[in-house]
Amino acid sequence: MSLKLLYGFHAVGARLRAASDSVRELLVDTSRHDARMQQFLARAQDAGLAVIAADGARLDALAGTHRHQGVVARVEPLDKMSTLDAVLDATADTPLLLGLDGVTDPHNLGAILRTADCAGVHAVFAPKDRAVGLTPTVAKVASGAADTVQYIMVTNMARTLAALRERGLWVVGTAGEATDTLFDAKLAEPTALVLGAEGSGMRRLVREGCDQLVHIPMQGSVDSLNVSVAAGVCLFEAVRQRCCLAAASGKL
Template identity: 35%
Template sequence: MAGNSQRRGAVRKAGTKKGPTVGSGGVRRRGLEGKGATPPAHQRPHHPAAKRAAKAARQQQGRHRKTDDTEIVLGRNPVVECLRAGVPATALYVALGADSDERLTEAVQTAADKGIAILEVPRHDLDRIAANGMHQGLALQVPPYSYAHPDDLLAAAKKDAAPPLLVALDNISDPRNLGAIVRSVAAFGGHGVLIPQRRSASVTAVAWRTSAGAAARTPVARATNLNRALKQYADAGVQIVGLDAGGDTAIDEIDGSGPIMVVVGSEGKGLSRLVRENCDAIVSIPMAGPTESLNASVAAGVVLAEIARQRRG
């Protein structure tokens, strides 16, 4: 009824007022602001140019990677031979479910006796390491060899009662020759081996195995420049004797009683020209019969045996 003051009119419920009841906190305003200049294409994460730049960076990093990385020896016979030779391994990997034989048993037992970690891994992990898959369920991890400095090699040799007897290698690329020469140096009382940093065999697991553990007792130094190192040794009073099939001095004509370094060249290339010029004499081994030359490691052993004979006399 009109004019009835007791009648309630339309009442809006609480919280239903039109428009926002709470402010946006500036979200809408900031959403309308500019984000600055567009970055270059190679800096946008999902742009093809950025992917190409990342790939090039990875390749560049790979080119500057260290060359003396940890080495993995694969196969049952090589692993057992390395363990017998006393190669300073850090881990022995055994594939899960690998067939057991005397070589596997010996490898595990020897590693356990030497305190080498023994790890059982899935076979596909070894398959990824071995490109040809010929791991036979066994792998050995060998750390990089710790080379001596050429100056430290000569200083340590001078501390011995016997005159320094050293061997340098030129154009020797086979690690088996390196290992055999290290073994001969240790057998005939030598004090160390010097190798160039580039274009030369390094102390790998193969060299370790060939040296029959002598690499653990005979230091191997690596020179950035072999010719410069030879000159420094000569200035220190060491006689530099080159070993080459075309040498003009017989092996029994050299005097091995004083400080001496024997520089061994390869069978094919022999001594390089600069190394030959830095030698005080070029020695050859007289050969009987049609044989033209000896293996580099065998020739080095013959010369070292002659020097040891002279020193005994």
């Protein structure tokens, strides 16, 4: 089994909490003596992990960046579901999925996964040919959410949306020129939200595969949002609607 690399306090710390037995090597810069490092080392000791001392240059080379905060780990990949059908079959709650068409920046994906975890998204999906994978940079920015959120890469986005509609999900895409606003969408029902890349947006066939197109109302002079921010706005509108429905039905 090939090992993957994690770095940074958030990403490695989240793996220690979730599955410390999957950590095969833990390297730290022992020249750091601050409180944060001491807390991290105590957590590693509690998990029964041996720490390998390494200098900054070695950690830079392993991580491919100097933004590792003095913590790098080699870990086994966690078992995850490989298809959206498997995710939906295992979901007892009202499904909430997030599709990303053309998001290739690892910082954006990491931020989106972190938000998706907070919003209770059941899976994030993206096309294999126009998306970034789960790189160490994604894992660091995601602050542990790369391990907790199902991230599924699909062969064809348009066919995937058609399959989700057949399973009863309402597919809502975001487009600046859409007539409906985000607040017009009924997101408390089984939903797949779809966002496109900044600038180009969703591809034509993906756009045509949506049941409804919506835009986020903009009040200022700037006419667009970073895709990770837009994802947060859309997902927490879905959370708001679902909480309101639960409260009205006495389930909250």
